Structure formats: C-alpha cells, structure tokens
Amino acid sequence: MSLTHLQSFVAVAEEGHVGRAARRLHLTQPPLSRHILALEDELGTRLFERTPRGMRLLPAGETLLCHARRILADVDTAVRTVRNLSTRERSTHPES
Amino acid sequence: MSLTHLQSFVAVAEEGHVGRAARRLHLTQPPLSRHILALEDELGTRLFERTPRGMRLLPAGETLLCHARRILADVDTAVRTVRNLSTRERSTHPES
C-alpha cells in the first residue's frame, strides 16, 4: 500500500477508465492497471467491476475512495504546513 | 513522500536514535538515515537536531509527527475497514 497506489485508485475511480486516468496522471495504462490489481490483492477484494465500457466502483471501492481522499488530503496538508512553518521561521530569523 | 518514509520518521522520532529505530523496523541504519534526509530535503527544512546522543525533534519535526501519526492511523483504518467489509460480504453471500 503506497500513496502512489492510492492516487492511482482515486484517479481511476473518478475517471471510470484506466486509460483516461493514466493520461491524467502522466502515466501509461499498464502500470496503472497493475496498481489497481495490487490494491485489490492486498485488500483481498475486488474494488471495481470491469465492464466493456470501463471500470465501475464496487461497494468496497466506494469505502476505500472516502478513506483514500482523506489520506491524500492529509498528506497534502502536512507537506504544506511544514513547508510554511519553515519559510516563516526563515524570515523571522534572517540568518544565524 | 511515501508511507515508508513517514513510518521511518515516526520510529526515529519516538526512539530518538536512528539505530534503535532501524532495529524496530527490521531495517539497517543507513537506509533509515537516508529516509530522514529525503524527507528533510523534500520539505525544505531540518526535522531533527543531530546531537552526539542521537536525534532530537525540531519544531518542524513535532508538527510533522502529529500529521504523520494521523496519516498512518488513517491508512491502517482504511485497510482494516475494507478488509472487514469484504469478509462480511463473503459470509453473507456464501457463493454466487
């Protein structure tokens, strides 16, 4: 389970297509497809239903989607917060 | 920024020593040391003060520690939740 996998999962869930999600993430379809398979393997359940038109979320996928969004948002917040902290610190104490 | 790096960071923060944290994570000291350096590089600020006795958290590190714990806990919850979902589902519908 990696943040990259979660990002891939969210993108596929939102696009409904592995190929489109791949374009959005500046990736190609095969690795993205493998990210989803890896997640499903790790969680022991299917997250998407494969249709000839694309990917449709299953209940387990819906659940994961909520958690994944929250996790990714938290990571983003953490990075931003620490970054801001350091720049403020730097301008408060110009140099030692 | 990866979950592995965050785990390493939390372990070092709690142990106060890279070496001890490494043992706790079943890893060796060099890669763990590099995880911390990578985080510091990515965030653009020092997270620890290096003392001859080990590593002491700096303010930016304290901040990150809170976020990191929460993120890791969320990931754990997400995995557990989806796993439980799937096993319940499986026992409700014995087979299709």
Added chain:
DNA sequence: GGCGTCCAATGCTGTCTCGGCATGGCTCGG
C-alpha cells in the same frame, strides 16, 4: 591530550521494483 566509544552520514554494489512497449483476450456495434 590521546584513545576508545557511540552516533549519523556517505560510497558503493547487487538486487528488485516499476514504468513503458507490445500484445492478448474479451465485448460490442456495424
């Protein structure tokens, strides 16, 4: 003051991961 100790950082190497290319299998519409 020199020496052994304890710590993190770094150079290096083998392995393993991972992304991209090419292709296969499946379903549907004409």
Added chain:
DNA sequence: CCGAGCCATGCCGAGACAGCATTGGACGCC
C-alpha cells in the same frame, strides 16, 4: 465477421533501494 475500444499480461531496461563497509565528528575516560 470485422474493427474498435477496453483492461490484463509478458517482457525488458532504467532507476530505486537495502545492506555492507567506512568515514567523520563529539564525548568520556584514563
């Protein structure tokens, strides 16, 4: 049927990463 569109898979090369060995610096002890 045939062609198009979708995801899955086999394969390969580049890059990432862990571990080993070593360096470098700071203390404490004699």
